[in-house]
Amino acid sequence: MNTVQTSSNRKVAVVTGASSGIGEATARTLAAQGYDVVIGARRLDRLTAVADEIGGRAIPLDVTDDESVAAFCAHLDRVDILVNNAGGARGLATVAQADLEDWRWMWETNVMGTVRMTRALLPALEASGDGLIVTITSIAAIEPYDNGSGYTAAKHAQGVMHRTLRFELLGKPIRLTEIQPGMVETEFSLVRFDGDAQRAASVYEGLTPLTADDIAEVIGFVASRPPHVNLDTILIKPRDQASARRNIKNP
Numbered sequence: 454m455n456t457v458q459t460s461s462n463r464k465v466a467v468v469t470g471a472s473s474g475i476g477e478a479t480a481r482t483l484a485a486q487g488y489d490v491v492i493g494a495r496r497l498d499r500l501t502a503v504a505d506e507i508g509g510r511a512i513p514l515d516v517t518d519d520e521s522v523a524a525f526c527a528h529l530d531r532v533d534i535l536v537n538n539a540g541g542a543r544g545l546a547t548v549a550q551a552d553l554e555d556w557r558w559m560w561e562t563n564v565m566g567t568v569r570m571t572r573a574l575l576p577a578l579e580a581s582g583d584g585l586i587v588t589i590t591s592i593a594a595i596e597p598y599d600n601g602s603g604y605t606a607a608k609h610a611q612g613v614m615h616r617t618l619r620f621e622l623l624g625k626p627i628r629l630t631e632i633q634p635g636m637v638e639t640e641f642s643l644v645r646f647d648g649d650a651q652r653a654a655s656v657y658e659g660l661t662p663l664t665a666d667d668i669a670e671v672i673g674f675v676a677s678r679p680p681h682v683n684l685d686t687i688l689i690k691p692r693d694q695a696s697a698r699r700n701i702k703n704p
């Protein structure tokens with residue numbers, strides 16, 4: 454793995470949603486590669502603990518809030534990498550029984566949050582001369598599943614926004630990578646099931662899911678490619694999962 458320069462001129466990597474799961478693991482990986490890592494999330498205690506461990510900077514961030522995004526970005530005078538990771542799912546329900554509050558949460562966090570952060574940091578990414586935007590969408594960004602429409606619709610929208618940018622930024626010094634994970638054992642299901650730990654654990658029982666580190670390692674690989682190499686889309690599933698709807702428990 455390439456190591457970026459470690460002088461006072463260090464490259465800056467911003468990771469949203471780094472207080473747990475994939476974001477936290479990505480922050481660790483990029484810090485180990487030598488990046489000056491700036492992390493944001495709402496749970497500042499956990500964020501600060503991660504930043505202290507990796508020698509990074511923790512700044513409070515709520516991607517659903519314009520003012521919070523503006524205050525976060527005001528701390529940054531250089532940005533080389535933006536990892537749009539903050540997101541998640543709330544609930545499982547048919548369209549007929551859709552909970553509109555859950556839908557709003559998922560759209561505000563996954564879609565509008567990614568738009569807010571990307572729009573705010575595009576000038577700095579371009580000015581870096583070799584910018585990289587990594588957006589964590591999901592297998593749910595390419596495949597619908599029963600009772601998942603609020604999340605799959607939001608992830609499809611987030612993915613299309615990211616893919617549109619690939620066209621809009623053609624000719625500018627910014628690479629774009631969409632990571633589409635399948636099942637990763639993080640706090641994702643705990644959030645989806647509103648803190649029900651037993652229900653969350655049952656999602657991963659009877660199969661071997663991916664870990665947050667499995668995803669972070671791939672992001673580290675993406676970041677360490679030379680500027681002319683753009684890994685556009687990466688779908689990562691555990692061996693035990695064939696699609697969003699089919700896995701060894703549900704063949």
Ligand code: NAP
Pocket residue numbers: 469470471472473474475476493494495496497514515516517538539540541542562563589590591592633634635636637638639640641642644665
């Ligand atoms: P996680 O452990 O629940 O992490 C989610 C992170 O997002 C947390 O750090 C959380 O921090 C942050 N976040 C949530 N709302 C936020 C907001 N309004 N502002 C700022 N940060 C916010 O779950 P994860 O699996 O690592 O999820 C990371 C990304 O991967 C998400 O986009 C998710 O949709 C995607 N993904 C996950 C899976 C999976 O199976 N786990 C599969 C495909 C895609 P705070 O609560 O402290 O703000």
